[in-house]
Amino acid sequence: MSQSFNDDDLDTTAARSEILSRIRSLQSRPVTMHENEMTLAKGYLARKTRGPAPSPVENVVALFEEKSRAMLCTVQRVKSTAEVAQACAAFLAENELNGTVAIWPSLNQLDWSVLPHEARLGAPTGDDLIGISAVACAVAETGTLVFASKTDEPASTHLLPETHIAIVREEQVVHTMEDAFEMLRKEGRIMPRALNFVSGPSRTADIEQTIVLGAHGPYRVHLILVGK
Structure with missing residues (x-):
């Protein structure tokens, strides 16, 4: 699987490496790990078993919708990504929500010209009342959205605006939090x-x-x- 990195990823990796190197130095250990240390660490991770899990469910998407509504979210279903922008526009119009819209730059392939508001791609400012994002994945057990910040997927979109619209693909919905971490690793x-x-x-x-x-x-x- 190919993997791409942006400047934010590289900065974070460099900072982490510097911190770990400093810790190893204070422990009078070599700056880099010996091969046997890496082998032991990988072996430990491979042997690590998951803790108790809830019983499987037949439909994680239905469970996610149920739990999300219980957490006071509103939920709207669409058949394809092509309908997303229009669905956002309809929600804003139906609820008479005004204000500028900040949209994840990674969603630039969608036609946002259908929105009835001034919209732009980028992180929100304190003046943007509406934020639109996608998610890394979603947890059905608790109706939870998972966000992994990147340069074109800023965390502030789901933190600053008064109204947050999140786009969740059905294949991104997993049962538990442990499943969410497993999905992120597989990606x-x-x-x-x-x-x-x-x-x-x-x-x-x-x-x-x-x-x-x-x-x-x-x-x-x-x-x-x-x-799907």
Whole structure:
């Protein structure tokens, strides 16, 4: 499987290597690992077994939709990626949501001219009220979205705007969090600068145990489930 790296990936890898080298130096160990150390580490990882898991489910996508709605997300299904931009436009119009839209640059292949708002590709600023992104994967067990930040997939898109629209392909939905990590490894992803697990709109109950949405991020999360 081919693997591509961007400047953000390279910066993160270099910083990690420097930190690990410093630790090994303080331990009076060589800066780089000996071959036998690498063999032992790989052997340990290969022997590592997963912990207890919930019983399998017949339809992880249906479970994901159920759990997402329980987490106060709204969910809309479309048959193909070609319908995504129009679905976003319909959601914004139906809910009379105004404001500029910040869209992941990695979604530049879609026709965003159908949006009824001013839209641009890039990370949101404090003035952008709507953010549109895809996901790395999604966890059905908890209705959780997984985001692995990259230069063209900024984490701020699901953190800053008041309304967040997330595009989830059905093949990206897995059963458990352990399955999510396994999927990321199989895709050949290196550990990103930020790996976020988000379940529904931001909320808090700090004041008199009263749930308040949007305390630390979007208070409206809309999911567009794209069929296989």
